[in-house]
Amino acid sequence: MEGTVFAPALKELEHVKSEQGEILSKSFLEACKHILPVIDKFGAAMALVKSDIGGNITRLETMYSSNPSRFNYLYSLVQVEIETKTAKSSSSCTNGLLWLTRAMDFLVALFRNLIEHEDWTMSQACTDSYNKTLKKWHGWLASSSFSVVMKLAPGRKKFMEVIGGTGDINADIDKFCTSFSPLLEENHKFLARLGLDDMKAS
Numbered sequence: 001m002e003g004t005v006f007a008p009a010l011k012e013l014e015h016v017k018s019e020q021g022e023i024l025s026k027s028f029l030e031a032c033k034h035i036l037p038v039i040d041k042f043g044a045a046m047a048l049v050k051s052d053i054g055g056n057i058t059r060l061e062t063m064y065s066s067n068p069s070r071f072n073y074l075y076s077l078v079q080v081e082i083e084t085k086t087a088k089s090s091s092s093c094t095n096g097l098l099w100l101t102r103a104m105d106f107l108v109a110l111f112r113n114l115i116e117h118e119d120w121t122m123s124q125a126c127t128d129s130y131n132k133t134l135k136k137w138h139g140w141l142a143s144s145s146f147s148v149v150m151k152l153a154p155g156r157k158k159f160m161e162v163i164g165g166t167g168d169i170n171a172d173i174d175k176f177c178t179s180f181s182p183l184l185e186e187n188h189k190f191l192a193r194l195g196l197d198d199m200k201a202s
Contacts, residue, residue: 009034
């Protein structure tokens with residue numbers, strides 16, 4: 001493998017904004033998609049997270065593909081639902097963007113933990129990042145199934161070797177977190193302005 005598993009996502013993030021500084025739908029979704037192979041390396045522990053992220057990407061992509069010029073900017077997918085008053089529906093793109101952003105918050109926190117706390121086990125790193133991000137939005141059932149699943153997390157050393165490929169994995173993780181976090185922040189601010197950033201899981 002050329003470079004680390006983060007290389008394709010890092011490449012995509014170079015083109016994620018328009019000249020006016022708006023997040024582009026296609027590039028943002030592609031960057032998220034490039035993280036799916038990283039999640040794969042966690043094996044069964046992350047199967048739920050992966051299908052959740054994959055499902056939300058597909059939902060947003062389907063809407064984008066229906067009219068690429070109209071939905072060129074990520075937030076236009078939400079604005080159209082605000083106009084039609086469908087943003088709060090559980091199958092809306094707004095909901096999809098919110099949960100995609102939250103799942104990515106979790107992954108960014110996890111990747112940061114892996115480079116900042118070298119003495120932590122994988123399970124510690126996962127639990128800490130879950131508690132900091134997704135936990136408050138999950139009901140009891142989701143939280144308890146999450147803690148069971150985290151016990152299936154692979155060994156840290158093996159995982160880092162697998163995702164490292166021929167590149168500098170710590171540098172790439174750092175680069176990914178640094179360039180991706182501000183986009184997630186921006187998504188939260190945008191959704192919060194519309195009063196849509198605090199929807200919980202049913």
